[in-house]
Amino acid sequence: MYLKNIRLQQFKNYQKAEVQFSSEINCFVGINGSGKTNLLDAIHYLCLTKSAINGVDMLNILHNKDFFTVFGDFDLEGKEIEVRCIFESGKKKQLLQNRKAIEKMSDHVGLLPVVMIAPDDTGLIKDGSEERRRFFDNMLCQMDKQYLDQLVRYQHFLKQRNALIKQFADKGRWDSAFIEPYDREIISLSKKIATARKSFLEEYYPILKEFYNIISDNQEQIGVAYETHCSGAEFEKEFKASAQKDFLLKRTNMGIHKDDFVFEIEGYPIRKFGSQGQQKSFVIALKLAQFQIFLTHKKTKPILLLDDIFDKLDDNRIGKLMNLVADHRFGQLFISDARPERSKEILAGIGAESRFFLVKDGEIGNWDQ
């Protein structure tokens, strides 16, 4: 699939802008703060109905304005899809597919797969387990509606159970009969979700390994350990046994919301023992494997957004990545870079059509090469 064009109005630092894209490589160049990443983010909005950078829609409106619109025409394996994303302050965000309003955002998410790589974003490795669960849940939800449904139900029951525990704590008394319906749902959903996560990892891990070995020069052994309490035969017993702890800490301490995915290199957690370079390679491999998973399941090549990666990666890794581009492993590519000459040089030897755009103060023009 590819994005033919995009039309912005009052989105971030753009008053009004319209661009036609190449179906192969598009490169946004311009000085820092000119709005290159904002363009990538607009594409992210069209595909996933939200920003990759700032989760609050309000903050993505041009200063002192009260709405933004992002329109774009996609070609999905020969099918034309026009997507409109409209947000007006104080109102519900609207999304239209071929001028038809989409009621549930989740019905749109997954139709137009996109993968964004920002290599300084090592939060996936360094931050808490929530980031990693979100990364995997995101992929699973886009491929499996049933998983999405289970996850939504789980989060709802967890919220109810935690509210209940707080009430018990206030009263100083635990009521097992009252909490039992929630325990039952959380236990049964935890088992299902853990099984789904486990079997997904079995598919994802070999792909991740392949990409890591391509990106990094040395052939280190990497691993992903899925840590969960919820898949063992004793889970139900352990869940019930932690009631006292729940009561003391006023929240639920067992369940798939405590799962983690530990990234390892030569058997050690990369978070603690990996070098900067290894961590960067790992993040890129995670995202490329995500690309591959979407390609397999959605039967279309996702759009790839590369934010400022030439600046953050060494020549060696860029070279490896560009070899993959030259191999036509990817579909449409969007790249942002502050230094036009460098991008031109890197992309010259690829043999794919590349179009350059000069971004300056919220205006987009063609870059005179």
Added chain:
Amino acid sequence: MNFPSKLIEDAVSEISRLPGIGKKTALRLALHLLKQKESVSEDLANSIISLRKDIKYCNICHNISDSETCSICTGNRRDRRLICVVEDIPDVLAIENTSQYNGLYHVLSGVISPIQGIGPDELNIEPLLDRIRNPRSEEKVKEVILALPATMEGDTTSFYITRKLKEFHIKVSTIARGIPIGGELEYTDEVTLGRSILTRVNYSAD
């Protein structure tokens, strides 16, 4: 909104407190009343006041009633061995309108939701257990039908009640869920359709 009269303003502000009524509709209703005979407004006001003052809730099933015990609970053609548990008063009316049910009701006045601070003690669950424990007639309750909403809260409440009913060793059933009569399969949502396949029933050719 600016009003030429304080009286109009007060009326609009009161009327617009009702659900589904905004300021403009409230103004229209107020002006409409002014155009009618005075008796129309008096009748309306009196009926609201007596509704509020004289309405009773049945001391058995907690449905709305004119007397201490509602006409369903006192009706002598009713099957006293059946109790249908519903979330709220409109549900009783909905089931009554089907003419398919001849048992008694029990109105919970809500469903369990800890986030909103609603627990079993806020609902009429204990009175339900009491009805089964101490039947008022010779006929004991033999079945409780759970007709609660098909939401996560409805399901949790059903489960909770089922557990509480266990000690009485009576039949507990729940209303069927699936394709609406006259409904097309392709327009039915996936969860409902999926569940209707899982809980399919034997086809009866009689």
